[in-house]
Amino acid sequence: MDPGDLNRAVRTYLDHLSVERGSAANTLTSYKRDLRRYLEFLDGQGVTRLEQVQQATVTAFLVALREGDKASGHPPLSAASAARTVVAVRGFHKFAVRDGMTTVDPAAGVKPPTPAKRLPKALPLADVEAILAAAGEPGTALALRDRALLEVLYGTGARISEAVGLDVDDLDLTDPEAATVLLRGKGGKQRLVPVGSYAVDAVTAYLTRSRPGLVAAGTTAGAGGAMFLNSRGGRLSRQSAWAVLVRAAERAGVSADVSPHTLRHSFATHLLDGGADVRVVQELLGHASVTTTQVYTLVTVDNLRQVFATAHPRAL
Template sequence: MRISAAVAAYTGHLADVRRLSPATVRAYRADLADLTRSCGDLEIADVDLETLREWLWTATKRGDARATIARRTASARGFFDWAVETGLRGTDPSLRLVAPKRGRTLPHIATAGAMASLLDDARTVADEEGDPLALRDAAILELLYGAALRVSELCGLDLDAVDRDRRTVRVVGKGSKERIVPFGAPAGRALDAYLVRGRSALLARRTGPGAGARPSAIFLGARGGRIGPRAVYDVVARTVGPVVGAGAVGPHALRHSAATHLIDGGADLRAVQELLGHASLGTTQIYTHVSAEKLTASYRLAHPRA
């Protein structure tokens, strides 16, 4: 069996048997498609350790990040472990494949004051103009920051997931784990304004087959369908990028900022872990490192013996 056929079978196994999320399956498929192109779609039995090393070396030469190469190494290991288990191979060529160590970089965040100004300005412009996209974008920014959501969680929100009276939202996170997340009054006002004045206008733009059906999605795109991650990335990059001072800023910058501001404000680390939906407390602890960086910078600036 050639690698391309084996990859198709493996990603089907990940989706149907292991029940991994569509985003995770897509990531595996993309990594292994790169391997397929690199080795010319060999027979899976003909792939050896040198083939895999050459694949990773090619990725290094073209400038792929260490985290990307480490992830691809993990994808290859999972793939060949499955191939041995299913009898497609007798041995696993990835066992001696060494992944580069991931660099631990601190996330980009905005200050609490900058975020407050940005969100207030977005909501003011939306209220004054009444443009449905501006109303939607203001609600998106408020909810991403106010509830510290992942972009996939926000895009997947349906109307019945929001309790506007209690100001909570039910989201489905990684591993299909469901959690209830609170959001504040500003996010509630922005969401109400969008749902009352903006969503129906976007819904009216739907064309083509099924245009008469009412989608359950809260956030809609410019053509009236469920919004996708790329559109949310564009909203955040356009509005938050200049505030953070980084070129490629995505929705995670708002999640990072929210978590850091919670910890700066004295929130319990385990409560923040629950809010973010992290399986491991160690993942949440990176935000204590961000706060420590801020403390160190303030010390060096202000202390006479720094």
């Protein structure tokens, strides 16, 4: 193989990520898309070999990402999306040097743009409680499932993919006062999270009074031991779980935009508001770095500032 050929080098890098690194399917898809765009840019610049790529080339690519390209149909990317693409490019060039394809890393000095820090939107506790109370349309066979699903989402801080991916055996309800759930997060990482009494009660009611009927009436094969089932007895999808939450919010009269991640944000914010240590919240959320979790402390400080401004006699 010609070590300087860019297309072959990219294929080798993607094979490395898939086979040797065992990267997740979603990660591979993103890297393929980002590096394909990079190769298109290089081709447009007349660059076809690794040794032709310079730091200025990679910088120009970053500028093109942020400005967009009408000719190729690429819209301008946000700082976050451009940063993700540059990370893929940096990883590729670093690999090319380490694998002996070239001796120079032209991307080493190109830093990804820093995305604007967006504060997560958490719901007031009263809104969360209203949504949970409205979960499941009264009189329907799926009401208990819907309540259990939302109680698990808010009670454990699980991502929607983690919740719908649960199997019955992932929950240990042997001792209701020490119940736990095994959540499978990004990159196959697992974490054990405690389950509170409200979620335990809702899950127990669903498992004993609703799920057996869904299994018996099932027309869909392959659900196995899935925790949350649809009306056909198959595993509940992310889209259907999202719809459960939206309908509950509408019935509760909550006007704010609500998504499954809103419950996760609310879980973290309410914990910190209650005095939880940020590193404990990090473990519960499954964040690899405490820096990711610390954005929630900004929300908490903002809440404190508002209370101070309205309650302290000399705040204003």
